[in-house]
Amino acid sequence: MFLYFGPVLTRHLRRDLYSHRRRDISGATHTLLTPETSFSIHCLNPAQAAAVRQVFSPLYNTHGELKFPRQQPGSENPAIVSSLYGEDLFAVSEVSSLVFFEFVSNCALGHQDWFHFGVFNPTFNLNTLNLQDYQIAADLNLFNIATFDGDFSSLQSRGGKVITYHGQADMPISPADTEFYYQHFSSTMGLPPSELDGFLRFFQIGGMSHCATGPGAWEIGQTIAGASGNLTAETLDPDRNVLTAVVRWVEEGIAPDTILGTKYVNDTTFGVEFSRRHCHYPTRNIYDRKGDSNLPGSWSCKEVGRIFIRL
Numbered sequence: 001m002f003l004y005f006g007p008v009l010t011r012h013l014r015r016d017l018y019s020h021r022r023r024d025i026s027g028a029t030h031t032l033l034t035p036e037t038s039f040s041i042h043c044l045n046p047a048q049a050a051a052v053r054q055v056f057s058p059l060y061n062t063h064g065e066l067k068f069p070r071q072q073p074g075s076e077n078p079a080i081v082s083s084l085y086g087e088d089l090f091a092v093s094e095v096s097s098l099v100f101f102e103f104v105s106n107c108a109l110g111h112q113d114w115f116h117f118g119v120f121n122p123t124f125n126l127n128t129l130n131l132q133d134y135q136i137a138a139d140l141n142l143f144n145i146a147t148f149d150g151d152f153s154s155l156q157s158r159g160g161k162v163i164t165y166h167g168q169a170d171m172p173i174s175p176a177d178t179e180f181y182y183q184h185f186s187s188t189m190g191l192p193p194s195e196l197d198g199f200l201r202f203f204q205i206g207g208m209s210h211c212a213t214g215p216g217a218w219e220i221g222q223t224i225a226g227a228s229g230n231l232t233a234e235t236l237d238p239d240r241n242v243l244t245a246v247v248r249w250v251e252e253g254i255a256p257d258t259i260l261g262t263k264y265v266n267d268t269t270f271g272v273e274f275s276r277r278h279c280h281y282p283t284r285n286i287y288d289r290k291g292d293s294n295l296p297g298s299w300s301c302k303e304v305g306r307i308f309i310r311l
Contacts, residue, residue, distance in 0.1 A: 062131060069177060119136060152189065164178065166205065168208065169209050203259055205217075207263070219264065219267075259277070261275065
């Protein structure tokens, strides 16, 4: 048996480097601050800088436990950024008229119903939600909605395999969350990445938005939409298809070290714009700064310094 689940290499090298870079948000916002004696539309005032730091900083609960690592720098989607980061906690429901964001709207409405009819009551004012309210919801954990089990030993003992991936340009669900979950696996099972590799591999897909689409080499077999629906020997190749890769891993014992992602021209059959081999965690793509950045051979998987989150 196998288990497969999944929810930024980008068009240009600049975006490739940006999407995977670990940034010191405090330092970044400090350099963007506007001097109090002047004004510039290109800089942040102190209040705005503080808000940015909050968005891109970890969230701890009232017990001092990490509950949300942070939003991913560089994943901001201009179409919904104001809805997700605006003053109204559930303003994202305002985009319900847009078919593309219907799933986001449904999630927002579901969140409202959860607090109104599950945690509190219909008269509860959602715009007053605070850390204590979130703590109440987390402690209740109705129907085990947290689904934060870090022990996969039963699946491991059955010979099951897991390939999980996350687009590094995903805005609705922070890519840092899956990295946090991976570290939770490692901590709970007492296994370093080298041992987790025997049954679980996590791929960070540069330039992929929420599960699919985006400016990067996002087509990895999770959908054939990026190839205009063409189901061919190429799109089913285990070296470039996460589903057939996990089947091969279970049936033939060949674990994937990389997954070849493809960016098709305009996401159609007009040809391949560029390709990139996505690495499994904790390694990531490093450009050799010599070859054509559109070619997979100009990149290699290397382990670099990581920011491991305090669990």
